[in-house]
Amino acid sequence: MKDARMLKRERFTPLTCALLALGLLLTMILCVCVGSVRISFADTVTAVWNALWGLPIPQNIAKNIILNVRLPRVLCVALSGAALSLCGAAMQGLLRNPLADGSTMGVSSGAALGAVIAMATGFTLPGSGYGGIMVTAMAFAFGSLALILSLAFALDRSLATSSIILIGVIYTMFISSVISLIITFASDHTRSLSFWTLGSFSGVNYDQVRLLCLALIVCGFILLRFAPELNAFAIGEDNARHIGVNVKRVKLVILITVSVLIGVCVSISGTVSFVGLVMPHIARMLVGPNHKRLLPASLFSGAIFLLLADLTARTLLSPIELSIGVVTSIVGAAAFVVIFCRTRKGR
Amino acid sequence: MSKKLVSLLLAALTLLACMPALAESAAVTVTDMHGREITLAEPATRVVAMQPSDCEILCALGCEEALAGIGAYCDYPASITSLPVVQSGAETNIEEILALNPQVVFMNDMGQSEEQVRQLEENGVQVVVSKAADIEGVYYAIRMIGHLMGKDDNAEAIVADMQATFEDIRSKSASEGKTVYFEVSPLQWGLWTAGAGTFMDELASICGLTNAFADVNDWAAVSEEQVIARDPDYIVTIMMYYGEGPTPVEEIMGREGWQDMKAVKNAQVFNASDSNAISRPGPRLKDAAIELYNMINGIADEQSPAA
Numbered sequence: 001m002k003d004a005r006m007l008k009r010e011r012f013t014p015l016t017c018a019l020l021a022l023g024l025l026l027t028m029i030l031c032v033c034v035g036s037v038r039i040s041f042a043d044t045v046t047a048v049w050n051a052l053w054g055l056p057i058p059q060n061i062a063k064n065i066i067l068n069v070r071l072p073r074v075l076c077v078a079l080s081g082a083a084l085s086l087c088g089a090a091m092q093g094l095l096r097n098p099l100a101d102g103s104t105m106g107v108s109s110g111a112a113l114g115a116v117i118a119m120a121t122g123f124t125l126p127g128s129g130y131g132g133i134m135v136t137a138m139a140f141a142f143g144s145l146a147l148i149l150s151l152a153f154a155l156d157r158s159l160a161t162s163s164i165i166l167i168g169v170i171y172t173m174f175i176s177s178v179i180s181l182i183i184t185f186a187s188d189h190t191r192s193l194s195f196w197t198l199g200s201f202s203g204v205n206y207d208q209v210r211l212l213c214l215a216l217i218v219c220g221f222i223l224l225r226f227a228p229e230l231n232a233f234a235i236g237e238d239n240a241r242h243i244g245v246n247v248k249r250v251k252l253v254i255l256i257t258v259s260v261l262i263g264v265c266v267s268i269s270g271t272v273s274f275v276g277l278v279m280p281h282i283a284r285m286l287v288g289p290n291h292k293r294l295l296p297a298s299l300f301s302g303a304i305f306l307l308l309a310d311l312t313a314r315t316l317l318s319p320i321e322l323s324i325g326v327v328t329s330i331v332g333a334a335a336f337v338v339i340f341c342r343t344r345k346g347r
Numbered sequence: 348m349s350k351k352l353v354s355l356l357l358a359a360l361t362l363l364a365c366m367p368a369l370a371e372s373a374a375v376t377v378t379d380m381h382g383r384e385i386t387l388a389e390p391a392t393r394v395v396a397m398q399p400s401d402c403e404i405l406c407a408l409g410c411e412e413a414l415a416g417i418g419a420y421c422d423y424p425a426s427i428t429s430l431p432v433v434q435s436g437a438e439t440n441i442e443e444i445l446a447l448n449p450q451v452v453f454m455n456d457m458g459q460s461e462e463q464v465r466q467l468e469e470n471g472v473q474v475v476v477s478k479a480a481d482i483e484g485v486y487y488a489i490r491m492i493g494h495l496m497g498k499d500d501n502a503e504a505i506v507a508d509m510q511a512t513f514e515d516i517r518s519k520s521a522s523e524g525k526t527v528y529f530e531v532s533p534l535q536w537g538l539w540t541a542g543a544g545t546f547m548d549e550l551a552s553i554c555g556l557t558n559a560f561a562d563v564n565d566w567a568a569v570s571e572e573q574v575i576a577r578d579p580d581y582i583v584t585i586m587m588y589y590g591e592g593p594t595p596v597e598e599i600m601g602r603e604g605w606q607d608m609k610a611v612k613n614a615q616v617f618n619a620s621d622s623n624a625i626s627r628p629g630p631r632l633k634d635a636a637i638e639l640y641n642m643i644n645g646i647a648d649e650q651s652p653a654a
Contacts, residue, residue, distance in 0.1 A: 036570040065572045068604025202571060203534030205603050319573040320563060321537065 016287050020300035024078070027307045031074045034311060036318035037065055068205075076204040077310045077324075078303040079212040080265045081275055083219070085302020086295060087258045088276025089283065090223050093230040093291055094254050099165050101277035102141075102262045106171035108273070110144025111137040111259075111266035112196045113175050113182075120182050134211075138263030144171065145259055198325030199272035201310055208268045219261040220299065226254055227291040234289065272306070272325055274332025279305050282335070285342075305331075377491045380484070381456050381476035390497025391473075395447055397435040397454040401477050402427055403629035404489050405453075407505055408498045416447040418454075423623060423631075441466050451495060453477050479628035482513070482549055488628065509633045513553050516640045520555030527551050527643075528559040528579035528610070531566055531622075533586055533595065534602060540569050547583075547625055550636050554643060556581065575604060581643055582610040585622035594618065617642040 033044045039062055047066045050057045057063045084102060091100040102108040114136035117123070123132040148167050156163040179196055229250045232240035241247050265272070282305075283297035306324075309331060313322040373389040394410075396402045397418035405414060406424050417427055418435035433443040439459050444452055444467065451473045464474045475495065479485040486506045493502025529547045532539035541547040542563030551558050559579040560569060586595040593601065595618050605611050619625050619642075625635035640646070 035572050037572040037576040062576065064604035064607055065575050069571045069575065072603075200537040202537040202568075314570055314572075319560065319569045321568045321570045323537075323568075 017293065017296055017300070020286075020297055020304070024300050024303050024307075027304045028074055028078060031077075031307050031311050032066065032070055034315060035065070035070050036314055036321070037062065039066060072204050072206050072209050073201050073310070074307065075209045076212060076268065077201050077306050079209065079216050080201070080269055080272065081279075081306025082299045082303040083212065083216050083261045083265050084272065084276040084306070085279040085283070085298045086216075086220060086223060087261050088302075089280035089291070089295055089298035090226075090230065090254055090258055091276075092280055093294075094233055094251065095164065096234060096236075097164060098281070099277070102258070103172070103271065103273035104165055104277060105168035106144045106148050106175060107141045107259060107262050108266055108271040109172045109175040109179070111141035111263045112271050113144075113179055114138070114140025114263070115267050116179050116182050116196060120185075134264060134267045137267040138260050141263040141266070142256060142259035144175075145255055147171070149255075196270045198323035199270035199328075200323055200325075201269050202321060204268065212264060212268060215261055215264040219257045222257045223254065224295050226250060227295055230254075230291040230295075234291070270325070272328055274328045274336070275302050275306050275309075278332045278335050375494055375497065377475075377494050379476045379491065380478050380488065383476070385473060385475055385495070387450070387473060387495060391451040391495055393449050394451040394453065394496075395433060395444055395449040396421065397433070397439070397452065398477065399423065399623065400479070400485075400627045400629040401453040401488070401492065403627065403631060404477075404492050405496070407630045408489070408493050408496060408501045410496045410498060413496060415449045416444070439463060444472065445470055451475055453492065480544065482509075482546070482632060485509075485628045485630075485632060489630065505630050509630065512633045513636060516636055517553050517555075520553070520640065522555040522557075525556050525580040526559040526577070527556040527581040527583060528574055528577065530582060530584040530586070530599070531626075532568075533584070533598065534571065537568050538571055538574060539566055540574075541566055541626070545626070546628065546632055546635075547585075550625065550632065550639050553636055554640050556643070571604075575608060578608050578610075580609055580613075580615060582608075582616040583619055583639065583642070584616070585619045585625055587622060588618065615643070 032048065033039075033041050043061045044066055047057050047061050047063045048071065049055075051063070051067055088101040091102070091105065092098055094100075102111075115133045117140075118133045118136040123136060148164065148171055152164045152167050155167070176197060183196075229240065229245050232243055232245050233250075237247055240250075279302040280294065280298045283294055283301045286301070287293040287297040306328070309327040310324050312327045313324045316322060374386060375390055376384065376386040379385050392413050393415045394405070394413050395416040395418075396405055396414060399418070399421045402414065402417050402421040403423055405411065406427065411424075411427065414427060414430055416431040416433050419432055419438070420435065421432075422428060431447060433447070434440045435454070436457070439454075441463055449472055452467060453475050455478045456476045457478075467474050475491070477488045477492065479488045486509070489505055490499075490502045493499050493505075529541040529545075529551075530538065531541055540560045540563065542558065542560045542565055544564055545566065548558045548561065559574075559577045560567075563569060582599060584595045584599060588594045592598075596616050599605065599616050600611055600614070602611075610616055619635065620638060621631070621635070624631040625639075
């Protein structure tokens with residue numbers, strides 16, 4: 001019975017993925033057309049179409065709002081959602097831990113701490129004002145991940161689910177109070193506190209879109225290539241070793257890749273929680289546990305989810321804007337309970 | 348001899364006659380901004396001010412020596428920062444305040460619980476609530492604090508000076524329906540503006556301007572799209588410049604998608620020199636109003652109106 005269900009799932013996968021891709025495209029169009037300022041569908045399409053082919057845009061269209069505010073934001077949100085969800089799926093597979101995610105394991109808050117320290121100390125890389133924040137965010141993301149895993153390993157050799165998560169949660173709380181402390185002392189940026197703890201895509205531009213795009217292409221390619229290894233890990237680390245997987249190397253590469261991707265995301269949008277935790281589960285319900293399909297499905301569903309969350313944050317209380325973290329946490333927590341109950345019942 | 352006696356008697360009588368009057372005039376009574384009636388046997392000489400605005404009012408009244416302690420965020424004038432600091436707002440610590448042994452504590456009625464107020468008053472410390480929501484409220488606070496400190500004349504002088512400045516600016520500023528957008532948090536952290544019910548909103552109307560976000564209450568996060576669509580005539584940021592990277596004005600002028608806005612095209616983007624002066628319910632609102640008037644009218648500082 002179970003096998004039959006699995007087979008059915010496998011067979012339907014390409015179609016599901018195509019549907020998800022189509023869904024993402026439609027969601028993106030929706031998100032570009034709807035915003036806090038009302039602009040007609042025709043105007044929006046004209047502006048985007050003409051800009052795409054380098055044609056002049058009619059004067060009466062609010063092209064700045066569409067092309068310089070909404071479009072980069074929608075692209076950034078889609079890319080971040082995809083990246084975070086992909087990272088969540090990879091970490092859940094690697095650690096065989098359904099609760100693994102950048103936000104539960106302290107990677108996101110570690111990255112945020114790195115970014116806050118870089119800002120408070122004014123650390124910059126020569127030539128790029130933004131590079132310093134990004135690099136420290138990545139370094140702290142990886143450092144946090146390494147620290148948590150080694151702590152968990154020291155406490156519990158089997159790297160059991162509960163001990164990793166426990167340490168991750170404690171670490172996250174610890175880091176968030178350190179961030180509050182730093183921001184209190186460097187009082188110039190008091191408002192930025194809600195940015196780092198709840199996340200915001202307000203004010204993103206095409207430079208950040210390009211950067212995220214590059215990071216997602218490189219890291220996504222690496223993670224997708226490791227799908228077979230992740231499948232082997234799913235059965236067990238020993239099993240993976242027995243069938244010839246270089247366990248140490250694969251683990252290290254995946255963890256570094258995930259840290260880089262989360263570091264880039266956090267330095268652009270702050271910590272956006274729940275995407276990486278919940279969306280891989282929903283993707284798993286759609287396409288099954290095979291990482292060759294799960295990773296792309298997580299990518300698309302993460303992007304769609306975050307786009308809709310951001311749309312809500314932008315438009316619900318217009319002209320006031322909500323923090324995206326508020327929306328993802330409320331929706332994500334509810335979705336999580338539903339998933340949890342369903343999987344319990346399924347067993 | 349008898350002359351001396353008479354004059355002595357007269358003096359004694361005069362003194363006797365004056366005694367009750369003296370006792371009466373020494374006692375000060377005010378209604379604080381929570382609506383409670385407060386009577387002090389004599390003007391206070393040792394006080395703690397929890398809010399930056401009350402510190403500024405006390406110092407403007409010439410009562411700096413009376414300050415025994417200040418709240419955590421009080422920073423103006425610079426001379427008070429060496430005073431003992433007590434936690435304020437939600438972190439208010441009663442022991443810290445009692446240790447300073449003040450007669451009066453000036454505080455808001457937001458962060459503190461009724462139990463804390465009772466605790467202070469049971470220990471002989473008079474709590475006075477000061478919370479101005481508009482410029483009228485600031486006048487009230489100045490007069491209330493002035494009366495409690497026995498500085499009524501100074502209080503009237505400060506209020507009269509503020510009123511004269513605002514009136515002067517108002518009379519010079521014709522309302523031409525121009526709009527202003529105040530930016531209190533930059534794009535990088537998400538835009539925040541000061542809507543209706545803020546001092547910036549009130550100062551704008553004194554200068555003949557309309558707040559572009561008058562439909563939003565207090566400080567609020569607003570969407571970038573809305574700022575561009577509302578296309579204000581002036582942009583005033585209250586961000587501080589820390590000496591590296593582009594200045595707040597340059598950053599706003601260089602934003603992608605903002606280049607076609609009226610304020611950016613006409614270079615009507617300004618940086619308020621002191622974000623506290625323009626947002627605190629204190630006497631420096633006068634300076635903020637002069638600065639705003641000068642900025643939007645392109646007047647250099649030396650030619651200030653009623654400086």
